[in-house]
Amino acid sequence: MDWYTAFKFLHVSTAIIWIGGAFIMVMFGVKAMRARNDAEMVAVVQQVGWAAERIYTPASIATALLGIVAATLGGLWSALWISLGLVGMVITIALGVLALTPRAKKVEAAGAVTAETVAISREILTLAKFDLVLLFVVVCDMVLKPAPSDYFTLAVMALVLVVAAALWVLPALRRPAVA
Numbered sequence: 655m656d657w658y659t660a661f662k663f664l665h666v667s668t669a670i671i672w673i674g675g676a677f678i679m680v681m682f683g684v685k686a687m688r689a690r691n692d693a694e695m696v697a698v699v700q701q702v703g704w705a706a707e708r709i710y711t712p713a714s715i716a717t718a719l720l721g722i723v724a725a726t727l728g729g730l731w732s733a734l735w736i737s738l739g740l741v742g743m744v745i746t747i748a749l750g751v752l753a754l755t756p757r758a759k760k761v762e763a764a765g766a767v768t769a770e771t772v773a774i775s776r777e778i779l780t781l782a783k784f785d786l787v788l789l790f791v792v793v794c795d796m797v798l799k800p801a802p803s804d805y806f807t808l809a810v811m812a813l814v815l816v817v818a819a820a821l822w823v824l825p826a827l828r829r830p831a832v833a
Contacts, residue, residue, distance in 0.1 A: 658727040665720035672713035673789050675705060680786050683779040692772045696761060699775040700788040701714075702782075703762030714747045735799040742792035749785050756777055780826045787818040 679702050686694035721739070730736045758779050761771045791811050800807040 658724055661720055661724040664723050665717060668713045668716040668720060672710055673786075673793065674718070675709050675713070676782070676786055676789060679705065680779070683775075683782065687776070687779060692775075692815050693767045695775045696767045696778070699758050699761045699771075699778050700765075702778065703755070703758035706750065706758055710750060711747075711755065714743070718736050718743050718747065721732075733799065735795050738795050739792050739801075742788055742795065746785055746792070747780065747787050749788075750762060753781055754785065758770045761780050776824055777826060784818050784822040787814060791815055815818060 679698060682698045682701075683695055685700055686692075718740075721743070725731055725736050757774050761774050761778070764771045791814055794811060798804075800811075802808075804822055
């Protein structure tokens with residue numbers, strides 16, 4: 655096995671941890687939300703606060719760094735799909751670190767189910783749904799490796815992100831922010 659393959663394996667492994675964990679937490683949040691169980695939804699978000707610091711953030715940073723090493727070793731920096739994947743990862747890491755984690759930590763610190771923690775939990779779940787779609791678009795990009803001439807693939811990936819943003823991000827931006 656060469657170094658490129660080793661780093662690619664590590665890159666994919668940390669991505670699985672990051673995306674798999676995020677997927678499960680979003681599904682638990684959706685389950686609680688559909689059941690109209692505010693206490694369960696807040697409990698899920700409290701778990702997200704714990705997991706963000708110990709699992710998601712380290713796995714996301716490791717995924718990015720290992721991907722950068724693999725792309726360098728593989729001489730892949732001229733490929734469009736590498737640039738798109740990196741941009742997507744930077745956006746999702748920023749969303750996690752700047753928006754999701756601070757909100758989850760606020761809910762975790764509150765330690766109780768209040769109108770405020772329920773509102774923040776709903777906001778987190780809304781943003782996390784978009785983040786998860788973005789993560790899967792990045793995975794799609796990494797697997798399909800679109801070139802600039804792959805108009806259909808690039809258009810579908812962009813359309814998926816636009817629809818997800820319209821469904822979850824834009825409505826969240828229109829709601830008043832929770833203090």
